[in-house]
Amino acid sequence: MSALRIADVGMRFGGLWALREVSFEVERGSVVGLIGPNGSGKTTLMNVISGVYKPTTGEVRYAGRRIADVPTHEVCHFGIARTFQVVKPFESLTVRENVAVGAMYGRDGGTRSTRASFERAQELLEIVGLAQVAQRPASDLTAPNRKRLEVAKALALDPEVLLLDEVMAGLNATEVDEALELLRDVNRRGVTLIVVEHLMKAIVSISTTIVVLAEGRKIAQGAPTEVLASPHVIEAYLGSRWAKRQEQLRVIEAERAEAEHMQPHEPNA
Amino acid sequence: MTTASASAAMRKVSLAGIMGNRGALWAAVILMLLLLLVPVALPGYQTLFRTILMYVALAYGWNTIGGYTGYVSFGNVTFFGLGAYCSALLSAHGVNNLFADVALAVVVNAAFAALVGLPILRLKGHYFGIATLGVALAITDIVGNLDAFGGTGGLALKTVDEAHFSIYYYAAWLVTAGAIGATFLVARSKLGYAFVALRENEEAAAVLGIAPTRYKIVAWAISAAIAGAAGAVFAPANGFVDPSIAFAEDANVFPIVMTILGGIGTVAGPFIGAIILSGVNELLARWFIKVHTLFFGAVIVAVVLLLPRGLVWLFGLRGGARTWLKSLAAYKA
Numbered sequence: 082m083s084a085l086r087i088a089d090v091g092m093r094f095g096g097l098w099a100l101r102e103v104s105f106e107v108e109r110g111s112v113v114g115l116i117g118p119n120g121s122g123k124t125t126l127m128n129v130i131s132g133v134y135k136p137t138t139g140e141v142r143y144a145g146r147r148i149a150d151v152p153t154h155e156v157c158h159f160g161i162a163r164t165f166q167v168v169k170p171f172e173s174l175t176v177r178e179n180v181a182v183g184a185m186y187g188r189d190g191g192t193r194s195t196r197a198s199f200e201r202a203q204e205l206l207e208i209v210g211l212a213q214v215a216q217r218p219a220s221d222l223t224a225p226n227r228k229r230l231e232v233a234k235a236l237a238l239d240p241e242v243l244l245l246d247e248v249m250a251g252l253n254a255t256e257v258d259e260a261l262e263l264l265r266d267v268n269r270r271g272v273t274l275i276v277v278e279h280l281m282k283a284i285v286s287i288s289t290t291i292v293v294l295a296e297g298r299k300i301a302q303g304a305p306t307e308v309l310a311s312p313h314v315i316e317a318y319l320g321s322r323w324a325k326r327q328e329q330l331r332v333i334e335a336e337r338a339e340a341e342h343m344q345p346h347e348p349n350a
Numbered sequence: 351m352t353t354a355s356a357s358a359a360m361r362k363v364s365l366a367g368i369m370g371n372r373g374a375l376w377a378a379v380i381l382m383l384l385l386l387l388v389p390v391a392l393p394g395y396q397t398l399f400r401t402i403l404m405y406v407a408l409a410y411g412w413n414t415i416g417g418y419t420g421y422v423s424f425g426n427v428t429f430f431g432l433g434a435y436c437s438a439l440l441s442a443h444g445v446n447n448l449f450a451d452v453a454l455a456v457v458v459n460a461a462f463a464a465l466v467g468l469p470i471l472r473l474k475g476h477y478f479g480i481a482t483l484g485v486a487l488a489i490t491d492i493v494g495n496l497d498a499f500g501g502t503g504g505l506a507l508k509t510v511d512e513a514h515f516s517i518y519y520y521a522a523w524l525v526t527a528g529a530i531g532a533t534f535l536v537a538r539s540k541l542g543y544a545f546v547a548l549r550e551n552e553e554a555a556a557v558l559g560i561a562p563t564r565y566k567i568v569a570w571a572i573s574a575a576i577a578g579a580a581g582a583v584f585a586p587a588n589g590f591v592d593p594s595i596a597f598a599e600d601a602n603v604f605p606i607v608m609t610i611l612g613g614i615g616t617v618a619g620p621f622i623g624a625i626i627l628s629g630v631n632e633l634l635a636r637w638f639i640k641v642h643t644l645f646f647g648a649v650i651v652a653v654v655l656l657l658p659r660g661l662v663w664l665f666g667l668r669g670g671a672r673t674w675l676k677s678l679a680a681y682k683a
Contacts, residue, residue, distance in 0.1 A: 131557065153556040162557075169554035171547050173615070182547050185540045186559035195540055238558065 084109040084242055084273050085130070085161075089139035092125050092297075099125040100136070100297045107242070107290075112264075112274040114288030114305070116281075118317075121294040123277045124166055127246050130275070131163040132156040143242070157187050160241030164231035164248055166277075170219035177202050177215040179230060183237030190238075198237075205233045209263060224251050232263070242273045249283055261287055285309065293317070374618035374662040375534075381625065382530065386523060389516035396519050400587065402628040403522040404580050408605035409612070409620035410529035411576035416606065417615035418542060419569040420549030421471065424602065425482030428489045429459040429574040431596035433581025435493065438505040438591045446508045448521045451582040459578030460571040471566040474552075486602065494593040504592025507585055518587035525583050529576045534617050536572065545569050546615065604631075607646055611653050613660030622661050 085107040092100040100122045107113050115123050128134040130141050132148045132155075141148040143159055151159065171179050180202035184193060193201070206212045209229040214222065222230060228248045235243055249260050261283055268274050268287075278284045284291065285305045293301040293308060295317040301308045308314055388399045408430060416422045433455035440451055470481040494502045510517060536542045544565040547555035552562050585591050604627065605620075612623025627649065634642035656678070657663060664674075 133553070133557070152561070153553075154559055154561045157557065157559045165554065165557075169551045171550035171554070173550060174543075174546060178543065182543045182555075182560075183558045185543060188559075190559060195538070198540075234558065 083107060084143065085275075086142040087126075087130070087139075088142065090126070090129055090136045090141060091138035092122070092129060092134060093137040098137075098297050100129070100294075102139075103294070103297075103299045104139070105292050105299060105302055107273060107275060109241075109273055110268070110271060111289045112268055112276060112287050114284040114291040115275060115277045115294065116279075116284055116291060117294035120296075122297040123294055124246055125297075126294070127163060127166075127244050127275070127277060131161060131244055157238045157240070160188055160239075161244070162187070162235040162238040162240035162242070163244035164228075164235050164246055166246040166250075168227040168231050170222065170227060170230055170234075172218065172220040174219055175216050176211055176219050176222065176230060177206060179219050180205055180233045180237045183234045187238030188240070202233075202237060205236050208236070208266075209233045210259065225256055228252070228260075236267065240272060242275065243267065245274060245276045245278075247277055247279065249278055249280055257283055281309075374613070374616070374622060378530070378618040378621040382527060382621070389519050393516075396516060398632060400519050400522045402625065402632075403519075403526045404584050405604055405608060405628050406621055406624040407522070407526040407529045407580035408577055408601060409608040409624040410526075410533050411573045411580065412605040413533065413573075413609045413615065413620045414536070414545070414576065415566075415570045415573040417609055417619070418537070418545040418549065419566055420615070421566060421570070422479045422606075423482040423570070423573070424479050424606075425484075425486035426573060426577050426605065427597050427599075427602035428482075428486045429463065429577035430581040430584075430601050431489065431493070431593070432459055432462065433578030434585035434588075434591045434596040435499055435505070435581075436578070437582045437585040438507050439499070441507040441586065442505055446586070448517070448583060448586065451586065452521075452525065452579045455578035455582035456575040459574040463570045463574030464567050467567040467570045468563075471563055471570060486597065490593050490597040493596070500592065502593060504590055504595070506590050507588075509586060509589040515587075518583065521583040522580075522587070525576075525579045528579070530617070530621060532572065532576065533620075537617050541565070541568065549615070603646070604628075607650055607653075609660075611649060611657075611660060613662030616660070616662045619660050619662045626661070 083106040087106070088104050090100055090103045091098060103122075103126060105113075115126065117123055125134065129136045130148065132151055132153045135149045143161060146159065148156060148161075171182065174182070177199065181195075181198040184190060184198035184201040184205075185195065190198070203212070203215060206215050209232050211226060211229050211233060214226065219227075219230060228251070232245070232248055235245075245264070249257050252260060257280065264274060264276070264287055274287075276284060276287065288305050290302065291305050291308045292299060293314050300317050301311050301314045303311075385399060385403065389396055392399070408426070411429070412423065412426050415426070436455040436458055437451040440446070440454060466485055470478060470485070473481055493499045499505065536545070544555070544560045547558065547560055548562055548565055556562055581596065585596070588595065605624070608623035608627045609620045610623070611627055612621065613619025627646075631642055631645070634645055653660065658678075
């Protein structure tokens with residue numbers, strides 16, 4: 082059963098179409114990896130799905146409702162939560178208070194007391210590995226911990242669908258493995274994930290489906306191995322960079338060859 | 351200086367959490383209880399202390415919208431003035447009851463703030479500030495031109511006789527204690543967290559399920575109710591209101607400076623700032639008439655530069671001047 086339907090979504094900023102005719106469905110309980118080169122519209126699509134932007138064309142439907150018809154602050158009450166690529170902690174509050182705010186006003190927030198919200202927040206901080214810094218102001222956190230806080234805040238909303246916008250950027254290899262383990266755990270609890278990430282290895286290992294965007298259009302969709310083998314994707318996603326790198330290498334090689342060629346003549350000069 | 355040592359310094363002094371510093375809060379509670387003794391212990395200074403209490407209440411009113419929610423209002427005097435006029439109009443109709451005065455002022459001002467807030471709380475930053483200033487100026491003029499409000503000539507209120515005058519002091523004390531209590535309760539509640547979340551980042555707050563306009567209106571209505579109550583107990587004691595008294599510039603600007611001095615968005619800050627500034631202002635006003643307003647300008651500049659988080663911040667300071675300078679540098683960075 083599909084949880085989320087993205088149908089013909091287009092988003093225009095002035096003269097620029099950041100997204101065009103993007104359509105796909107997200108199965109309940111799946112993990113969808115959203116990839117594409119910089120500027121391909123991944124974050125814009127996240128903003129459309131989470132109701133921060135109203136799409137210029139098309140619609141996103143969740144549980145039969147158009148997200149665009151719902152005010153931003155109601156979207157989480159339907160069960161859709163998100164993290165921000167540029168993290169937005171409430172700096173003057175403690176780490177635990179940050180998460181508790183989500184627990185107070187999220188999907189189950191109406192029936193949850195302040196005390197219960199703090200208990201829930203503490204549980205989530207233990208899950209994401211921030212329990213030791215729970216009482217510190219959020220402004221003190223290091224960059225990787227800020228990412229963890231974003232995830233904890235989103236989880237505090239008791240989501241059915243969780244949108245993760247580059248939560249693994251800036252983490253080292255061990256931390257990435259920890260993060261993946263955390264996301265798998267969240268997914269096992271029945272939360273559908275839509276993950277934007279630049280780390281290919283991470284996205285391939287966690288996704289059940291991958292959607293590839295390039296210049297605002299969907300160019301491929303399917304199982305990870307299948308999608309990454311597609312010549313279309315290599316050309317649009319890896320190809321341009323690959324080509325440029327190859328070109329640079331050729332230039333360097335040529336210069337080196339030239340220099341070597343010059344060398345023997347030098348003593349005579 | 352390395353970032354690590356700067357952030358270590360910040361941790362020592364930071365007002366982590368929504369309550370602010372507990373030591374400062376206890377100091378405020380004890381001082382407040384001592385103020386209850388003024389009519390008995392220092393009867394000659396009753397009027398002075400009543401005025402101080404009024405400013406404390408106004409500072410708390412401003413703190414709810416300007417401090418906790420982060421929407422800097424330059425028009426809260428409107429609510430003080432309308433509160434004062436509520437009492438005056440009740441008195442003109444033969445009702446001279448402080449409880450009735452406060453109840454009417456709270457209802458009228460909360461409703462008025464919600465009505466005005468609906469359009470102007472959609473504005474952000476400076477635009478909101480300018481809009482509130484516009485509202486204050488407009489209401490001052492409207493009231494001055496309405497015969498029902500006595501026009502520019504004002505309205506007289508029936509005052510109790512000299513022997514029972516301390517009733518006005520106790521009324522002002524109760525309103526102020528109510529304002530502090532309300533702030534304390536709001537700060538600990540879900541509501542307080544909604545306000546602070548909106549102040550820190552409106553978009554992130556909305557994504558967490560907080561309806562921005564709704565909670566901003568609630569914050570402003572609470573702010574208005576407190577300022578209105580302060581006006582309602584001020585007017586009978588003063589015995590007379592006209593637009594220049596009810597919408598006085600001092601009642602608009604002083605509470606803002608007091609809150610900033612004490613510590614914006616904290617439970618104890620407005621009290622501490624208001625007590626200190628009122629005291630100093632009173633002394634300066636005795637020695638240098640008129641020049642004392644200059645002093646407020648100097649205080650604003652000094653506080654913004656040296657104590658961006660207010661005096662309450664200093665309560666948690668350990669390690670003396672060096673920690674302070676370090677944390678200041680960290681704050682500016």
